Amino acid sequence: MRPRLAAPVGAVFAALAFAATLWGWLLAGGGTVDLPWAPSWDLRFTLALDGLAALYSLLATGIGFAVTVYASRYLPLHLEHQGRSEADIPRFHFFILMFMGSMVGLVMAQDLILIFVFWDLTAIASYYLIGYDAHERDSRRSALMALLVTGITAVCLLIGALMLYAAYGTFSLPALIEASEPGALLAAAGALIAVAGLAKSAQVPFQFWLPRAMAAPTPVSAYLHSAAMVAAGVFLLGRFYPLIQKTDWLLDALLVVGLGSMAVGGILALTRNVLKQLLAYSTISQYGYVVFMFGLGGEYGAVGASFYVIAHALAKAALFLTAGAVTEATHGETRLSHLGGLRRELPFLMVASGFSAAGLAALPLTIGFFKDELFFEAALERGGVFPALAVAGAVLTFAYTWRFWSGIFLGERRSEAHGVPAAMTVPVAALGALVIAGGLYVAPFARLAQAAGEVTFNAPTPIDPAYHLDARAENLMALATYALGVLVILSRSFWIGAAEAFARLGELAGPERLYFASLKGLNAFSDRIHDLEVRDLRTRVATILGPTGVLVGAGLLFTPTRGAYEVGAIGPLDWPLFLALILVAVAAIATVFPRRHLTLALVLSSVGYILAVVFAFFGGPDVAMVQVLVETIMALLFIGILVLLPRKVLEREASNPIPRRRKVRDAGVALIAGFFAFAVSWSTLSQPALEESVAQEHIRLAPEAHAKDVVTAILADFRGLDTLGEITVVGIALLGIATLLSRGRLW
Amino acid sequence: MKTSVMTRVVARVLLVPALVVALAILIKGYADTGDGFNAGVIAALGMLLQYVAFGYEEAERMMPVRLVAVIAFGGLLLSLAVALLPLFWGLAIFTHVPGPGEEVIHLGTVELITPVVFDIGVFMLVFGFAVGAIDLLARAIHRRET
Amino acid sequence: MILVSALTIAVLFGVGSYLLLQRDLIRVVVGIILVSNAANLFLISAGLSRGQAPIYPLEEGVEVSDPLVQAMTLTAIVIAFGISALLMSLVYRVYTSHLSLNLEDISEAEVREEESIESREVAED
Amino acid sequence: MIVFTLGLTWTLAVLLSLLDGRKHPVGGIALGGLAAGFAGLLVLGWEVFTNGPVTMVAGGWPPGVGITLRADALGVTFAVLSVGVILIALAYEAVSGIESRTFPALAMFMAAGLTGLFLTGDAFNFYVFFEIAMIAAYALTGYGERARQLRAAFIFAVVNLLGSVLFLIGVGALYHLTGTLDMRMIAERVAAAQPNAALLTAVAIFVAFSLKLGLFPFHYWLPAVYTGVRPSVAAMLSGALANIGSYGLLRFGGELLPQELEMGATALFVLGTTSIIYGALQAVSRRTMTEVLAYSAIGQVGYILIALGIGGPVGFAAAVVYAIINSLNKLLLFLAAGLRGWMVGAAFAVGAFSVAGVPPAAGFLGKLVLFQASLAVESVALVALIFIGGALSFVYSFQIYQRVFWKPQARAYKISPSTARLLVAGVAGLLLFAGAWPEPLLALGQRAAAAVLLGGAP
Structure with a gap:
């Protein structure tokens, strides 16, 4: 296949998937697939297109389509800048499609293990996409970080699922929602699952992997942030919400995490200089809102969260694509401090991204207005300090969105720029158009969110966002947000020092620091213990004999030894055997002393021949005969080998003195070995021979x-x-x- | 290698009795102590004596030495065949003929039963191994010396 | 008798282990042979029911020594023999490739080789 | 059918001994013969799984007098697995060019030995087959005949001979305690034996198999051997031969000496967990792929031990599933370690994901059954430990993966034969398939565990 063909194929596939999802949801009214998967483990391959699934699938396929279209122009340019061949193009589209597919599978899966499988598939796809520029060290490190953070926490999801199975005997989520009772087990399982979700959504304290993941090509970032990966995290919370909401402290924990992410993401977004970094922190903060809403609970929380995801996805994808286009237009400029005044060069992009920015900032006539309306309603429903906190969060969003958009297009020009291909602006415009459309006619979006909210809340959620031209609390809060937002923008010089100090504090003592420190520490520790690893046959043998002796000793301690051991009588007929055995022992000990190898060989043979005598006394003429013959051939072979080896080498070995300490150590180990041979044989031989042998x-x-x-x-x-x-x-x-x-x- | 004439004569002379003893042990093994293994080693010792007496090059020219590998693995194959062939008659492996309670055909004192064939295989392998191993060693020594 | 047998087995095994811990490759092989001998002796003394050799015609009323342990011992002896022979030629080849019979030299070669391989791979991250 | 496969590989091995294995047709004969043996095992497996165990007593004697050959779910599973691994490793070597006359014959002997030991129902016969497989392995370890390989062979032989001796002592003791060598009869009679003697016997047998597995602290031979030998030999040793350890522990521990296994459960947990942590920690910073794999192998067997310690249908099933997956992982990774190219990179990635327990590579099933088993005994400590071990396996698998396949390489590698690469990709495909359709593997584990538990019963 020609590399260039990959993009159209990917785009067509994404478009078809989007159409199919839309058709399935609107016309076919959902639908379920339920097949046996692993019957011996009660695993079923169950997919259902419910409201929640429809919402996220539409996002995944729709935005996926926009991203593939954008990438069809972006990627060849990207590769060209890096001096790479076009052969790398299909890989990108393969993983984007895999990402899309696993995302769709994830949101429709109803079986816990199936959810886990798709969950990790998204992690794999993102790993390869983040590490797309694998030749760059930064890219590799970021990919590894994303994989470690999301992959390891994914195991929590698995453990949680298995705990639920152990308690209720089913992996089917709907059945579990029916059956589960509040309690410690449900809380623990819910908490584990929430951890997996929060890590994937880059919530505090796992937020650090997301800004790093910006090492990926821009279309990947756009997709990752808006419709896949990060969205998967909050999706998981939504999917398991019926279980999670049965535990109060879990909801409170979500509140704390959500608030923390809002604050950290918002404040850092105000300080970042690199475009994609700014957007990344914005994402952390935005999903913080969603988690916050889950924590608030109630029907507003459930529907609000879903609606928020739609609004955010549309706006954020567009903004990322904008960032990529701007960087492309300015020959690779990514820093806000070096950009500005591009309104003349990129007027179309300015307007298109302006819509999206307005949406993110929740201005009226955009879909964003309603996301904040629901957000405020949820906070109001809970009461207390929460409305104030909600406004504070919205203010931050307003401020950094302005900073992003105005920093690019307004002010004076600081860099060279040229136009960008249409394929890179049209998707931005299309997404912007949707943001405005949602602001003008919110009903379809609201219906979708409501359907999703119903699944999340596990009850009907009759909520109807609309414009109300009156002085209700939500409207006042929105106005307050705009006013305070403008204030924050204008007073930048006043607070910027504090915000940057906060960011530096995070760099010095934040979880990212901890991650690198532990990875480095782990490697250093590994090197240290590797130096202790045995690389010497003698010690290798000793480490077998020693622990075996310990195990045998433990065995002796744990079982009754009384009456288990017999000295055994020595009858008159036994004396020859007795003597022969003593001789064997003596001859064996004699093998320790000879220095010359030939003597050693002879002593060894004598052990063998005396053993033959022992065998004969045991009533085994056959064995004795074989022993004699074998010993003879052995001696011949032994001497043959000695002849083969140069005399000098043998003499060197023979004259090589053994240090005293070694001798003592070896003797100690040999004693242990002898001890366990003794213990095993004596305990066994003490048993009387069985009649029924x-x-x-x-x-x-x-x-x-x-x-x-x-x-x-x-x-x-x-x-x-x-x-x-x-x-x-x-x-x-x-x-x-x-x-x-x-x-x-x-x- | 220098050896006295006496040694050579003795070695040559001893070879025949060694082989005969081996054969006797092999055949009579089922009745008395000893079996193919012992026989093999004894026969091999007889052969090895030739190495001591005549040196490696001379000994290598003797038939059994050159065929040592074939003898060894042929023996193994023979034993395997005895073990496996009953399968073709739908019997368990190692089903010997004649079976329990059946009459054994005697040829003098030699019993004609399949375990003896099995033992011959053992004999061949052990003989082949002992001679082969020593021969390989001798060859290595020879190579090192030249 | 039981105790004596057990002690002899222990001595064989212990001395074998002692030799296994030596630097000299040949002594290591001797150690293996001794340890195998210990096992063989154990096998046959597991049938301590001594008596006449299990060969027909059997004398009535006299104990017969256990033929099965004898058969097992025989098999074990031969197996140990084959393996020891292989081990000895292995010693020779180890000698020809390291030009030493000393385990210390051989361990050193191992460490050296490992380090040279590691230094080729530049550490990262 | 039991004997068909065994006899076929055995006879062919003898015939191959006389041929020059470096010649192409000889490699072909070996491959074809082994493939036929493998197919025979599959048929046997089918029989066992549909109609129950297949038994044959040699010589038509009563069981116990003659040697019993017995194929049950456990044995046949391991036989298919091990012979399959050898088959693939042999194919790999055949397409890359066999360098030694004796390689095919030795590999064949190893396959015959393993088939025999998995299908025998007799303790001493087990020892004999064990030695066949081992001596073939000693000779194979030296394959390549460089200093490293010879050194590895010597270390491998000495250490494992010590293990063999211990095992032989164990078998002798079992005979003395029960008066029989037939495994099922031993299982019936051993309960009546004096507990002290039985336990000490169990210790000897346990150490012997732990050595084979490379369990901490009996593992010190393993890194030197696995890193020293050729990729195909490493795959055989870790993918096929090491199975003796897990099988042996299941058979002798789970079936023959269940009481002793229970008594030693604490020791199993301690050794298992130490192995997991120790192996993984060692693997983290290793620079070369084979080293990482060797230490990873030490860690992975720890999981099998823990599953054994948990015991019961769930624990044994977990042990079987884990052993199968581990052996396939090792086969794939060791073979991939010898090759380069994007397809190999992808295959290695599948293996790495499998080791880390990321679906759809089959490794996640191993983690799944282990977590389930630990939850079944309600042990938070075990769950936490398996979690930590899994986390570490993420770190080392992907650090080395990125280092080898992502980082621009300073040295140019020679292009490896495309059939070898395809072979590796095929194994990766198998792992993916097993992960995507887990039913066969999980069912297999349960059936095999049932065979262990019912084996003692008449």
Whole structure:
């Protein structure tokens, strides 16, 4: 496939997906797919297009379409600037489509594990998109950070899901919503799931990955912030809201997190110089509103959150695309301090993005007005300090939105600029048009939000945003917001020092710092313990023998030893065996002393031959004979190897003295080893031989096998398979020796 | 390698009895102590004596040494065949012929039963291994010396 | 008798372990052989019911020593034999590639090699 | 059918010993034969899963007198897995060019040994097959014959021989305690044995299998071996041979010595958790891919041990599922470590996601069953620990992934053969498929666990 074809394919696919979702929602009225997935685990592949799913799918596919159209022009330019080939284009569209698909799957999934699967799929897609410019260190670090933060917290979602399954025996979300009872378990599971959602939505204290993720190409940022990834986080909260809202302290926790994110995001957005950074903090703050609304609870909270997501997605996507277009137009300028006065060069973009900015700032006649209306209503419903806090948040939004838009288009010109291709402005305009359309005719958007809110709230939510030209509280709050917003903008020099100090404080002691410190610390620690890792065979052996001794010791401690051990009588017939055994022991100990290898070989052989005697006394002539023969061949091989090795080398080894401390240590380990061999064999041998032993059967059946020697009968008949295995081992040994000594040549 | 004439003669002379003993142990194993394994080692020792007496090059010229790999793995194959062939008659592996309680055909004192064939396989492998391993060593020593 | 057997097994195993801890490759192999011997001795003494060899015709009323442990010991002896033979030729090849029989030199080579590989990969992040 | 597969691979291995494995046709014969054996195992598996265990007593003797070959759900699962891994590793080596005469024969012997040990119902016979597989592995470890490989082979052989001896002692003790070698009879009779002796026996067997798995603190041999050997051999060792450890612990611990396993549960938890944390911490800063994989292997077996410690149908099923996934992960990652290219990068990523437990790569199923098992015993500590281990695996998997496949490389790598790359991609596809359609794997785990639990019952 030609790389250039990827963009049209992606765009067409996105458009079709959008159309299909719209059709499914409006005409087909939702619908469900329910298939068995893993029956032995009660997993079902259940997808349902309910209100919540429809909202997020429409965003994911619709904005996805806008982004792919934009990228069709943006990406080739981006690659050209970086001197990369066009072969990288399809990868981008592949992951955008994967992102879109997993997002749609996520929002429709009704099975907890299925949700988890799609959840992580979005993480994978975002990982590759954030790391799209993989050759840049910054890009790699950002991608890793996003993956670690969202991927690790995703495991919380899994644990929460499994806790719910353990308690209620189902992975089906609707069934769980029916069955679950408030309590510690539900609270714990809900909290874990909320953590996953909050991390993905870049809420405090997980917010740090999002500004970093701006290392991605602009279309990715636009998509990530508005319709996928970050939106997935609040979606998850919405999806599990019926479970979460059963625990009061969880809602309070959401309030705190939401407020914190609003404050941190808002204040930092006022101080950032880089365009996309400003927008990133804005996103943190905006989703803070949504989380805040979830925390407020009530039907206004539920519908408000949904509506807010729509309004924000449209506006934010447009603003990001604007940022990308501006940077493209100014040959790569990203800093607000170096931009300005582009109204003449980019008039169309100015107007188009102006609509979106107005929407984000919640001016009347834009869809944004209603998002704040619902927001204020929710706060009012809760009462207390919350309306004031809501206004404060809205003021921040108003201020930084103005800063963004005016900083680009107004004031004096500070950089060279040229026009940008239509494909990069039309999507901005289209999104801006939607923002205005929503402001003029809010009903369809409101209906969608309401349907979503119903799912979230798990009850009907009759809420109807509209313009009311009277002095109701919401309107007053909106007016207050504008007034205070203007004040904040005008008094910038007054507070900017404090805001920047706050930002620096965050850099010094914030969670991002903690992340890097722990990653660095982890690596340093890993290096440290690696230096302690054993790289010496002797110690490798010792670390096996030592712990085994400890385990055996523990085994002795934990089981009764009384009466388990027998010394065993020594009858008159046993004396030869007794002596032979003593001799074996003596010969074995003698192997420690010889320095010369040849002597060692001879002592070793003597151990073997005496053992043969022992075997004979045990009533095993066959074993004794084999032992003698094996020992003979072994001795020959041993001496052969010694002949092969140069005498000098052998002598060096022989004359190499062993330090005393080593000797003591080795002897200690050897004692432990001897101890456990002793413990295991003594405890076993103390057991009386069993009457019903299968050996009796062998003796009985040997004549049937036409054998007189029972051992031979066992070897060739009863347990012939063992013998076959045994000679196979010998055969492989020959093969191995041939491999080692003559490159596998057997003749 | 220099060895006395005496050694060579003794070595050559001892080879035959070694092989005979091995054969006896192999065949009689089912009745008395010893089996293919022992027989193999004894026969191999007889062969190895030739190495000591005649040196590596001379010994290598002897038939069994050159065929050592074939003998070893042929033996393994033979044993495998004894083990697996009953499957073709729908019997369990290692079903020996004649079965329990059936009459055994005697050829003198030699019993004609399949375990003996199995043992011959063992014999061949062990013989092949011992001679082969020592031969490989001898060759390595030879290579190092030249 | 039980105690004596157990003690002998322990001595074989302990001495074998001691040799396994030596620097000399050949002693390590000797250690392995001794440890295997310990296991073989254990196997056969697991049938401490000593008596006449299990070969027909059996004398009535006299205990027969356990043929199964003998068969197992036999198998184990042969397996240990094959493996020891392989191990010895491995020692030779380790010698030819490191030109040393000393484990310390060999460990040093291991560490050196590891470090040279690591230094090739420039640390990042 | 049991014997068909076993006999086929065994016979072929012997025949291959006489041929020069470097020649193309020989590699082809080996591949074809092993593939046939693998297919036979699949058929056997089908039989076992539909009609229950298949049993055959050698020589037609009563069970216990003759050696019992017995294919149950557990054994056949591991046999299919291990032979499959060897098959793929062998194919990988065959397409990259085999450098040693004996490589195909040794790989075949290893496959035969593993098939036998997974399908035997006899404790001593298990030991014999175990040694067949091990000695083939010792010889294979030296493949390549560089200093590193030979050193690895020596370390591997010495350490594992020590383990074999311990296991042999364990088997001898089991015979002495129960008077039989048939596994099912041992399981029936061992409860009557003196607990002290039985427990010490269990310790010896446990150490032997832990060594094979490379569990902390018995793991010190593992990094040197896994980093020293060739990729295909590393894949065989960690993907096929290490299965002996998990299978052995399930069979001997879960089925034969259940009381002792329960008694040792605390020790299992302690060792398992230490392994997880230790292995993962070591892996974090390792610079080369094989090193990371080696330490990761140490950590991963810790999970299997924990699942065993939990025990019961849930725990054993988790152990089986985890062992399967772990072995496929290791196969994929070690093979990918030897290659370069975008397709390999993608395949490695699948493996990395699998190790980190990110769906749809199958690894997440492993995490899933483990979390479920830990929740079943209501242990918050275990859940937290598995969580931490998982988090660390994220860090090390992706640090090394980015370092190797994302960072512009200073050195140029030679282009690897495209069939090898395709093979690796195929394994990655398998992992993805198993993750996307988890039913077979999960059901397999449950059936195998049932085989462990019912094995002792008549």
